[in-house]
Amino acid sequence: MTIRTIVWGENIHEQTNEVVRSIYPDGMHTVIAAALNTDPAITASTATLQEDEHGLPSARLAETDVLLWWGHKDHGAVSDEVVERVAKRVWEGMGLIVLHSGHFSKIFKRLMGTPCALKWREAGERERLWAVNPVHPIAAGLPEHFVLENEEMYGEAFSVPEPLETVFISWFAGGEVFRSGMTWRRGAGNIFYFRPGHETYPTYHDATVQQVLRNAVKWADNPLAPYLAVHDAPNVPVESALEPIVERGPRLHEAGEAGYR
Amino acid sequence: MTIRTIVWGENIHEQTNEVVRSIYPDGMHTVIAAALNTDPAITASTATLQEDEHGLPSARLAETDVLLWWGHKDHGAVSDEVVERVAKRVWEGMGLIVLHSGHFSKIFKRLMGTPCALKWREAGERERLWAVNPVHPIAAGLPEHFVLENEEMYGEAFSVPEPLETVFISWFAGGEVFRSGMTWRRGAGNIFYFRPGHETYPTYHDATVQQVLRNAVKWADNPLAPYLAVHDAPNVPVESALEPIVERGPRLHEAGEAGYR
Amino acid sequence: MTIRTIVWGENIHEQTNEVVRSIYPDGMHTVIAAALNTDPAITASTATLQEDEHGLPSARLAETDVLLWWGHKDHGAVSDEVVERVAKRVWEGMGLIVLHSGHFSKIFKRLMGTPCALKWREAGERERLWAVNPVHPIAAGLPEHFVLENEEMYGEAFSVPEPLETVFISWFAGGEVFRSGMTWRRGAGNIFYFRPGHETYPTYHDATVQQVLRNAVKWADNPLAPYLAVHDAPNVPVESALEPIVERGPRLHEAGEAGYR
Amino acid sequence: MTIRTIVWGENIHEQTNEVVRSIYPDGMHTVIAAALNTDPAITASTATLQEDEHGLPSARLAETDVLLWWGHKDHGAVSDEVVERVAKRVWEGMGLIVLHSGHFSKIFKRLMGTPCALKWREAGERERLWAVNPVHPIAAGLPEHFVLENEEMYGEAFSVPEPLETVFISWFAGGEVFRSGMTWRRGAGNIFYFRPGHETYPTYHDATVQQVLRNAVKWADNPLAPYLAVHDAPNVPVESALEPIVERGPRLHEAGEAGYR
16 A cells, blocks of 8 residues: 655645746645655645645545645644644654744644744755765665755754754755754654745755655654554553552542543 | 742642542642752742632743642643743743643643653552662652552553653552653753652652652753743844855745744 | 564573573574564574674675574673674664663673663563553554563663663563663664563563564664765865865865874 | 863874964863863863873772863774773763764764764864754853854764754854764763864864863763662562562572673
């Protein structure tokens, strides 16, 4: 079975800005999905902010292995209900790849538990990405560094939790550095943040960037069955304790009562 | 200057349950604060759910170095505004120590980005805590293991992010284990979760538990000035780039415009 | 291509101790290799201390994807040269799974950089392993806990570096706990330590233990080409700098000179 | 009591190279020790390769809280016995700060368990260090970035284990990046690697670098008593098990026998 993947695009700049439309006439999400679909192991479709439930109804998410997220201009327009729905699926095992300005998306901040802030400059400067973890699956087949001649600068300090692993660090012509590829796990869900992808440059047409995204989808995919128990806080009655114990002392809860939340 | 500490107590069971009241007639928060105040380096006061703004107005939080949090019966009664306020102070550098059933508090889930669920059993069984990181500052002066003769059981899998360090692991008579002491950093804030402390047992009267809490307050304290920039996403104009660069290519933002959030 | 796997066995107790021989008449390594070979994705062979170069000549290691290591009675008999050879292959990407008393093997201590010490008791007591990370690939298909009715006890504190992830924690009838499954990466090599496996009990005949080992082999396998550059410290001459720079100030090395080691 | 600190210097370049001698006429170690001693909390002395036992006899190490290590030209001249002695003290709680070319020292490779290799270029180019973890104690009082106008370049991939925390990342004029400040713990010992410090530039005369070193000494200091048990693998006899258990099944060891190493 292939990795069922959704590329979520905010899809605003492409509709409102001439420059962005000229680079991505059918939307950034479409270009990304096409790049993923060149890999026979991946089946990528798209969803956008403008669709009903932002294109992410529960039934569709339940059949999704990996979700990519690009948003920028209107993070606030994403409904809190959909954000919680996506978070739950991540905890159950859906992979999540957050792209560029998605660092300020509700879903990324929700899963990181931090502000996810950073410095920025839109000057079309040179970015060079170094694989500091060159044998990480996300760096498979990549050179030890690669250049994006025109990109927006993102600079440290990037207020995210210490990652599981740092995969890429960027050098910018203007003098900044940035941890451009980092991984985390939340519940059963693998999360990868990948920095490049400013809308006014053709970043998602770049072959190396496309390779990173394909690698990341394969890395983020968790083939195990959804971990639905991640939400549960089951009571284990004394009678069914694994080792024989006798109840002692006072208790608050009646037998069989659910815990508080 | 001493470490300005608040012990926050939900303060419901103590008012409504005879058993709990008999153990903690003035509230669990009062016992904990008194235990902290035996250390001359700490100045602990208390706050409760029932107070205006739950006793955590912005001005008070701004002068707080470390906050301890015990809640259980009515996590939902804590206002979202206060939760965000506390989260912001943690990112700026306030330490946070989450106790026992506080694993399901809004503030802990907010900062972890995960369900924070676990198994439980209220049978007054024996818990033995092992210091797996015996030279961590939070384990200072402790024996290699200590016993709480009657405690509620919490069992794995505990759905929290992989910690910075694991300090304690518990053994339960009924056959379960639990990572009972773990650390994380979120922004500038040090976070420690400590498992014991069920309301129907005299856990916070235990001398070793009190030592852990004093150690944890000292560890969580960040003496640096509040890191207010953690919330900011400043634009760095081309003219003030650290290395001379020339603007190239199209851009989306006007000069001086704020970024989207 | 299948995962080329070697199960290395010290093979002393099986030759010298009646109890061990009765459980593993052809050696523990043979039982483990057979268990791995039930998975069509794995091709496992064996090597022992007594063979020339301990069965691990360079040419064989170069064609090995994952190595499992069981040793106990005579860690000191393993030649330092072979240890360095194995370490190099791990850095280049060979997976390493260290079993039970292998915690004191030269190769494990070499890669951890710590004493790797622990408490122990040989009483055939009950061990219950909990998957604290139940959706980790190494826990695939396992129940949330499983029991080994007779095992040697290993107790914390286990002096190893903080792991990348903790997968299993053990509960022992005698009152101890132990982090029984932990992962690390060293260079390109994935490392997994798995606690059970005392020679006087039939642990490696246990179906769940065998499943863990198969899972671990698949997890440890790094399909990327060997990362030979991990050993190199290349000079990057000024003339071939990625950004144009001019040499300034004094220097110690002559052009083209190798760095010191 | 102040933090008892030794600055260890290889002290070869200062004796053999005119450029280095002109910058550090009394040795780099002397300049570093003097910078540390401006802090009343620190008492720093020096030791060099040329002294008996390299200036690190056991009795002196036993009374040392933090050791700084600078070596480059002749790592191989450091005796293996002294290296093991230092490693043991680190595991027991002595802090270790490894400087610049010390990345290839025996003691750093011993504790990391990896090659610790990197790219390099000696061109006196500009290095800008960014504090990616600006509220880490090692970054206390520092600006968000600082520049060393002339430094040797070190480039990724730096083959060290994933750190506990990344504190600094460097930008180089020639286009590389480097994780210039990282922390690890080995046993009870806190370890910090700090990149700058090439011998042909006046780096250790820089006020900000000196501040980093003072911060690092305070961070690395572990005030707890030496953790001598880190080396031990004690047998816990059945009779003294914490929970009553009965010995079952065969065993290998006689009662009271020591374990194998």
